[in-house]
Amino acid sequence: TAAAAAHPNHNKKHGKKSKLQVSLKTPKGTKDWADSDMVIREAIFSTLSNLFKRHGAVTIDTPVFELREILAGKYGEDSKLIYNLEDQGGELTSLRYDLTVPFARYVAMNNIQNIKRFHIAKVYRRDQPAMTKGRMREFYQCDIDFAGAYESMVPDAEILSVLVEGLTSLGIHDFKVKLNHRKILDGIFAIAGVAEEDVRKISSAVDKLDKQPWDVVKKEITVEKGQTEETANKIGEYVKLNGSLQEVYGILSQDEAILGNELAKQGLDDIKTLMGYADSFEISKFISFDLSLARGLDYYTGLIYEAVTEASAPPENAHELKKKSKSADDASEYVGVGSIAAGGRYDNLVNMFAQASGKKSAQIPCVGISFGVERLFSLIKQRTHLTDKIKPTATQVYVMAFGGGKDWTGYLPERMKVAKQLWNAGIETEYVYKAKANPRKQFDAAEKCGAPLAVILGKEEYLEGKLRIKRLGPEFADDDGELVDATNIVEAVQTKLGEV
Amino acid sequence: TAAAAAHPNHNKKHGKKSKLQVSLKTPKGTKDWADSDMVIREAIFSTLSNLFKRHGAVTIDTPVFELREILAGKYGEDSKLIYNLEDQGGELTSLRYDLTVPFARYVAMNNIQNIKRFHIAKVYRRDQPAMTKGRMREFYQCDIDFAGAYESMVPDAEILSVLVEGLTSLGIHDFKVKLNHRKILDGIFAIAGVAEEDVRKISSAVDKLDKQPWDVVKKEITVEKGQTEETANKIGEYVKLNGSLQEVYGILSQDEAILGNELAKQGLDDIKTLMGYADSFEISKFISFDLSLARGLDYYTGLIYEAVTEASAPPENAHELKKKSKSADDASEYVGVGSIAAGGRYDNLVNMFAQASGKKSAQIPCVGISFGVERLFSLIKQRTHLTDKIKPTATQVYVMAFGGGKDWTGYLPERMKVAKQLWNAGIETEYVYKAKANPRKQFDAAEKCGAPLAVILGKEEYLEGKLRIKRLGPEFADDDGELVDATNIVEAVQTKLGEV
Known part of the structure; x- marks a missing residue:
């Protein structure tokens, strides 16, 4: 440590x-956010919340922990990564693993028929952290989800547009959106001969194709998960397909096996509908229809997608690096950033809660996207030198006193009075917390906080009811500023700040 | 349940x-925040962060859980209220109990000499919840703390000014700030004959005086905590004192016992210094110097204070109500809101971390204030009917299509294209997710989201390259709006929105 x-x-x-x-x-896997990092994080939050509001969404908040039974059975093999709270008497609870399951619980609990909601909050996963890549155990998600029964693929297309708009407005342009459809994937598994009860576990093997070569995944499918060589080969043929929506749709729509499987056919019809809407939103060029995308979570029922960049992929020799790695504390060396945003359609989750709680059935179809803030943050921080431009504080005015001699008090209570007047007028103001401070120290403090203006109490000038306003910064070093009446200080400062 | x-x-x-x-x-003790409540909460956050920035503070963030040893021994009797995470292998961790201890850990860990920082985040206490009063197990704190060695009482006075400015800018005016000094209180305990090792536990008995009458507290001091009748009576004489800073200072500064106790004398000198600065900041009238205020937390070393309103006190018959209460789930009936903001000076906490971690000693004096958001929220919600004025979404434009007949498509992809243009221009825009929607349904949806403007694709007009812009709302019911060129739609909408 x-x-x-x-x-x-x-x-x-x-x-x-x-x-x-x-x-x-x-x-382990958590970090502090220093003030300069917070400026970037707040900028990401504000960009995304404005985007979400632009699409008509409202925001809600849910507790950081949920009843343990709420989270149970929602995350497949990843359920082992859930953080539990200690049983200290009372209910059994766990930290939320994502914002989607609490959202579905909220919708079911409040009998909501439709809502567009966004939620920006921390989630928790006991995963192998890769800190420098933004893979954390505590991390922020920025989620937007549309719940409600709507025209097929319309909200899905808009969510994909939100994804593209979000990344581009964060200055990220070199990404692609990998997209697949759970019904097509499940159809493929059926065509290949996977029994229905094995589908989810074979799906989570396929999900590893972004980190592992086909050989390794095939071995998992056959040796570990008991499928035949023939089944695995059939899966292999399909999951290697990827390209534009048009290209892959073109291939699948001439595939008799796909057309003959009801699930796959439904999925393919959805893709066809999506193609038109994606053109309306001008997002087709970002989309890669990739049959190897599976997504681990159990609850998806339709479209699934994730945005990746070059930094998303693990290094070429990841396997070797992992073997050599001695530190179990940080996996940064041998993993990539992973997806920077991901989501999909989940039509049964709300109903699962409604039914399990004894309410009447409530089929509320949902679709959403989740932006991973830490990963975006690490990309943005690498790419730009925003940090140079960050002003350390919001301070506009530094109140100082100049004087000297035996009777010099330092005008501390007087500086406080001036600061209070400026605060009351909403102006960001500081002063040195010292009875007598020399001018150099006061200028240094003002420079450190980046204030553009000084208000100076001169020993004699102040007694005559005057204050001096002076611009700060090297280009104003020779400027003595101007004397104003103390009674007009707020107006004078406001005018001067208007000129900055 | x-x-x-x-x-x-x-x-x-x-x-x-x-x-x-x-x-x-x-x-238990947690809640969801619905969208309309979030609007009020966000307004509280933004008022307070602007206030904190006005005083030169920067913001940081820390993880929601800390290593358990970081929290150990900081909260006195209340340590039993800390939430632990289950031991799932790895480090032992607990949810943060406040933002102060993580802040001190952060300052010590990063060798920071001085910082003004604010932090708005959730904290966790396994306390008896009183939901309607805003006493929760998961709740937000808005903290500002000044760390660094400064002129005595200057940052303390400014923090008190922040407290007053914060509450008044939230529209709360009928509050008082109860204030005391740990050194005076400890001096009083010494004068009354309490042994040094018993001081903290007697202090936490005195702390209950805002909820219990003196008789009950006296019994705790004598019977439970083994002090003599004489000691308890002496404490009782002092802790009944309260009034303005001037009044109580006047009494104590003529008390030989106080003047003869070094600790108490130091505290009294601080109070005298504070009196001047409180006048500079014009906050004296809010302050009640109250010797019964003790504050439970172990780490305070100087000034302590809390802001209370009428709603802070428990009901007169709280004791009876508590006995009668059958539900252990919510204590709302027999408790008050409690303090709405509280804080104090803690000069040893950073050094405690520095030393315990083997770093060299780092005496970084700190002083701060914490606003309780849920309690403020419940006060604000009771007092105002903000909810009536809350616009449900930020949506500015609703895109609609009007038409009919056998060949009517509903213009869904066309509406999407128009929406996309407006989104790209940063304009909040919605449309109905339906291929063919009748005008009534589209107007209803627009009214529900509160959009002031409609952009209408008329069946024939659209084919001629025209879009209709129309003001929404009952007063514009007879206004047909105006036709504009589809190519100029963004500019036309921006102009129209400027007039709204």
């Missing part, structure tokens, strides 16, 4: 931690 | 929950 590294001798000497010893770190 | 109440017969019939039975609720 970081703390252990800071004093290795101490630890060696005692053999074990002394009673007082505390590791000064955040838990 | 709510779910059980919804289908009592079902539960009775089966005797116990069936396997599929799920309670459709949030965990």
Whole structure:
């Protein structure tokens, strides 16, 4: 750990931690956000919330933990990554794994028929973290979901448009949206001879194709998961298909096996409808119809999609790096960023909650997308040098006092009074928390916080009811500023700030 | 539970929950925030963050859980209220109990010498919830803290000014700030004959004086906590004192016992210094110097304060109500809102972390205030009828199509294209997700989302390259709007929105 590294001798000497010893770190897979990083994060949040509002969505919030039974059976093999809270008496609860399941619970609980909602909040997964790639155990998701029974593929197409608009408005242009349809995929598994009860586990094997070559996945399908060589080969033929919506649709719509399978045929009809709407929204060029995309989560029932960039893929020699890696604390070396946004259609989740709670059946179809903030953050931070432009504080005015001599008080209470007047007028204002501060220290403090304006209480000038307003910054070094009446200070500062 | 109440017969019939039975609720003491509530909450957040920025603060974020050892020994008797995460292998962690301890950990870990930081985030306490009063197990705190060695009482006075500015800018004016000084209180305990090792537990007995009469507290001090009758009486004499800073200072500064106790004398000198600064900030009238205020937390070392309103106090017959209460799920009947903001000075917390982690000593004095959002929310919601004024969405434009006849397509892809143009221009736009929707349904949907403007694709007009822009709302019912060129739609909408 970081703390252990800071004093290795101490630890060696005692053999074990002394009673007082505390590791000064955040838990594995979590991090602090420093003020300069927060400026970038807030910019991402504000870009995405404005986008979501542009599409008519409202926002809600749900608790960070849910009753454990709410999360049970929703995440397939990944359920083992759920954080549980300790049983301290009372209900059994777990930290939310995503924002989708709490949303479906909310819709079912409140008998909502339709809603477009967005939710920006932290979720939790006990996964192998890769901190420098933005793969965390605590991370933010920015989700937008449309719930309600609508014309087929219309909300789906709009969500895909939101995905494209979101990434481009964050300055990310070199991405593609991998897209598939659960019904087509399930149809393929049926055609290949996978029994219905095995479909989800074969699906999660196929889902690994973005990290592992076909040979490894095939072995999982046959050796581990008991399918025949022939079944695996048939799956292999289909999942290697990818291209534009038009291209892959063209191939599948001439495939007798696909057309003869009811599920796959339904999926293919959806794709055809989508093709028109994707053109209306001018997003077709971003989409790669990729039959290898499976997505791990159990609850998807229709379209599934994820946005990837070059940084999403693991390095070529990931397998070797993983073997060599000694540290189990950070997987950054041998994994990629992963998808930077992902989602899909889930038509049964709300009803699952309605029925399980004894309410009457409520089939509320849903479709959504989730942006991964930490991954976007690590991309954006790599690409731009935003940090140089970040102003450390919002401070506009620094209140100072200049004077000297034996009777010099430093005008601290007087500086406070001036600051208070400016605060009351809504103006960001600071001053040095010191009775007598020399001019250099006050200028340094003003420069550090980036304030463009100083209000100066001169020893004699102040007694005459005057304050001095001066622009700050090297280009104004020789400018003495101007004297104004203390009674007009707020108006004078507002005017001057208007000119900055 | 709510779910059980919804289908009592079902539960009775089966005797116990069936396997599929799920309670459709949030965990005890937590709640969902619906969209209309979120508008109020966001307004509180934005008012407070603007206030904090006005005072030169930057924001940071820390994980929702911390290593368990970080939280250990910081909260006195309330430590039992900490939520632990289950030990699933790896580190032992707990949900944060406040934002102050994580802040001190952050300052120590990063060797920060001074910072003004604010943090708006959720904290967790396994307390008795009183939901309608805003006393929750998961709740938001809005904290601002100044860390750094500064002129005595200057940052303290500014934090008190932030407290007053915060509440008044939220429209809350009928509050008072109860204020005390840990050194004066500890001095009083010493004067009364409390041994040093008993001070904190006697202090937490005194802390209950806002909920319980002196008789009950006295019994706790003598019977439960083993102090003599004489000691308790002496404490009782002091803790009944309250009034303006001037008044109580006047009394204490003539008290030989106080003047003779070094700790108490130091505290009294601080109060004197504060009196001047409080006048500079014009906040004296809000302050009630109240020697019964103790605050439960262990880490305070100087000034302590909390803001209360009339709603803060429990009902007169709280004791009886509590006895009669059958439900252990919600204590709303017999408790008050409690303090709506609270804080104090803690000069040793950062150093405690620095030393315990083996770093060199780092005495970073801190002072801060924490606003309780849920309690403010419940006050604000009671007082105003903000909810009536809340616009459900940000939507500005509703795109519609009017037509009919056998060849009428409903112009869905065309509506999508128009919406996309408006989104690209940053304009909040919706349309009905239906191929053919009748005008009434489209107007209803537009009214529901509160959009002021409609863009209409008329069956013939659209073919001639024209779109109709129309103001929405009952006062424009007879206004047919105006026809514009489809190529100019963005500019035309922007102009029209400028007039709204």
